[in-house]
Amino acid sequence: MPITPNQGPSGGGTLVTITGTNLSGTTAVHFGTRSATSVTNVSPTQVTAVSPAGNGAVGVTVTTPGGTSNPVSFFYVGAPFKQSLSPATGTTAGGQTVTINGTGLATASSVAFGANSATPTVVSDSQITVTAPAGTAGSVGVTVTTAGGSNNGLTYTYVADPTLTAIAPTSGPASGGTSVILTGTSLTSTTGVTFGGTPASFGVLSDTSVAVVTPAGAAGAVDVVLTNEAGSDTLDEGYTYLAGPDI
Structure with a gap:
């Protein structure tokens, strides 16, 4: 007598289908010692029922005027618990492989990044990986759904490519040693600035401005490149090094 699905959240509420013979006139379905709700006798070979709350593995039995069936196993699964995810940021284009650690992740079926979902790969009961879908710049909640339910509480931040x-x-x-200000967009997560390929010291002032101290360089125009966690942008020959006087 198979049961489908054979697992569900410990809070109950799973609609299961039980298949067998001589099921006409079903009067009750029990999950262990607890009675199922919404029992429906679909046919002489099929019964549906909604699981009550429970824990662990229990035997499911069907009772008819002819007696009570042999038990079949149903497994209650606890809700997942997420401890961490890494990395916690990525480009708005998506594609970043994100690792989520926690407990109860073995039956993970989906991971939502805000309103967008992706299918995870289960590594173990304590770890899954998932490819972040595309999203808009900003932070979103991450929700993992398993056979035991859903759990959120972690945050993933989408970062847009910078513009100068x-x-x-x-x-x-x-x-x-010259103090300069770079202006643009999506500069909050700036990770580096170079002048002609030479790294410069910098400080983020806002999402639209970064203060930079120029490194030494050869006389002439050089490209200025700013990089953040999503990508980079270039001001072609944006800065000119001036040669000092010679007498």
């Missing part, structure tokens, strides 16, 4: 629109001042001595 201006630099001021646009020139300074080749010895470096």
Whole structure:
């Protein structure tokens, strides 16, 4: 006498289908010692019922005027618990492989990043991996759904590619040390700034501006490149190193 599905959340509420013979006139379905709700005698070979709350593995029996059937196993699954995810940020284009650690993850069937869902790969009961779907810039809640229910509480942040629109001042001595301001968009998560390929020290002022101290460089125009966790943008020949006087 098979039962489908054979597992569900410990809180109950799973609609199961029980298949067998001589099921006409079913009067009760029990999950262990607890009675199922919404029992429906579909046919002489099929009964549906909604599982009550429970824990662990229990025997499911069907009772008819002819007696009580042999038990078939049903497994109650606890709700998942998430402890961490890594990395916690990624590009709005999606595609980042995210690892989620916790407990009760063996039956994970979906992971939602805000309103967008993806199918995970189960590594073990304590770990799953999932490819982040595309999303809009900002933070979203991450929800894992398993046979035991759903759990959220972790946050993933989508980062847009940066854009550079201006630099001021646009020139300074080749010895470096000039304070400049880069302006643009999506600059909050800036991870690096280079002048002609040479890294510069910087500080994020806001999502639209970054303060930078120019490194030393050879006289002439150089590209200015800003990188964040999603990508990079370039001001072509955006800064000019000026040669010092020679007498």
